[in-house]
Amino acid sequence: MSNLATSPNNVQVVGLMYHNVCTNRGADGGFPGFEALSPSITSYFVDEVTFERHCQLIASSERAINFDQLNNPNSEDSVFNPRVLLTFDDGWRGTVDVGGPVLEKHGLHGLLFVTTDLIGHPDFVSLETLRQGDLPFSVGSHGMSHRLLAELSDADVEQELAGSKSLLEDILGKEVDSLAYPGGSYDGRVQEIARNVGYRWIFTSKPHVSQGTSDRLQMGRLAVKSNTSDEMIARWLCGDVRREQTREIVLSAAKRVMGRRFYRSIRTRLLSEQRGQLEMTDLSDQFLPAQVK
Template sequence: MYHSIHARPPAGTADLAVHPEAFADQMALLAERGFTPVPFSALDTPARKPIVITFDDGYADFHDHALPVLAGRGFPATVFVTTGWLADAGADAAGRPLDRMLSWGQVREAAASGIEIGGHSHSHPQLDQLRDAALREELTRSKGLLEDRLGREVATLAYPYGYSSARVRRAARRAGYTAACAVANALAGARRDPLAVPRLTVRATTSPETFARVVEGRSVTRTYLRDRMLTKGYAVVRRSRYAAGRVTSR
């Protein structure tokens, strides 16, 4: 899971911004070790050492730095787009992007280059804290805009911040998504919920040695132990917060 590919990112994205040279080196390592990148929707397609390369949010630096590297190697990837954040969203603009965002033209160019485009909500809220009507609007509006602009079905989703719940996953299924990404920082095993597929976070601080280990499936639990403990603890807090909000709003 990538976010930004940027040499000098703004403060709000610095931890999740991978330097362009580091990203190029990581893609070279995948090629050298015989991995077969596939789009997220094709995760279950038989392939030798399949791996899914994803990007959340839709930052403009994907077009600047990641797309040329991917295209040069013939690597597919999946970009999950926050439709209300796009640079030329116009009347559909919503939320507060943290950096420069892709334009609709760049999204179409990426799709034409073999990049899978998925949904990432419309305004990037914490979906598990929304009431049902607002949740449905976030999921369907994003999907509808992407399908209208791209002229193709959009059936994959990544939850903003990785936050979901059984209620959010049911809403995603009703909205027409057939597969969705969480974070979880675990390997995607064969027995998994298709609407909560885990991913491994690549950060600015991810060393070449760490990247090499985790893509080969080694030391994953140890590498991401702190992340996973925080995620589980915060999930309890978030469920309690939503339940308390429901009681308060009645």
């Protein structure tokens, strides 16, 4: 019996935001093979054992939904509230190769947001993988280059969002109507462009419980990090995100007071980032995007 319950219209939805799922962790707590990456990236990775435990919790809660159920709500079987939607940003290869079998084992389904300039990169999904019809994932856009959209011109925002949407639709042979903002960066201008480009479901990094279709242009998500405990996952499954909302308020206030540049310098120190470590945009800048054939 599937663990996927059916989503009623405007049901409360908790979005879990994963990134990469890795086979294991090193003795130092890092992720072998990704030493060149900034902690701003790898702090959002989880290992397979941890992901397995999370999926066990989610499946046993009987709250899981998939993107198709969110897109086509039904009033039946709406006993459990809130519902839980698993999302995965960037399009890491480990998400599919390592995380995919775990999802299938527990009867779960994910929503994979792909950075299109990285399709075919050794650490990211390939064209061939995306074209497989039996993946336990729906596919959405994460922009082209992972640049922060709120810092771009209108023309560049439209290029990022329309270009990635068009490419994914060519690859998949069907409409792509979901988007997750790279780095959670957006403003009213970006949201309007995204809507005009044709995205009907837009996911943020704001830690709030969404009201189904009412919040479809600003769906909230909880960031799952390397140090996210099982207790935190269990709390989020019940819709208790008050601590995360308080933290978001404090961080937003700090950004306003310090200014974006100074806040980033403080964040760099707290994460112990080292000179020369790669960010997401470095990966896309250094890689020649795959050509659709």
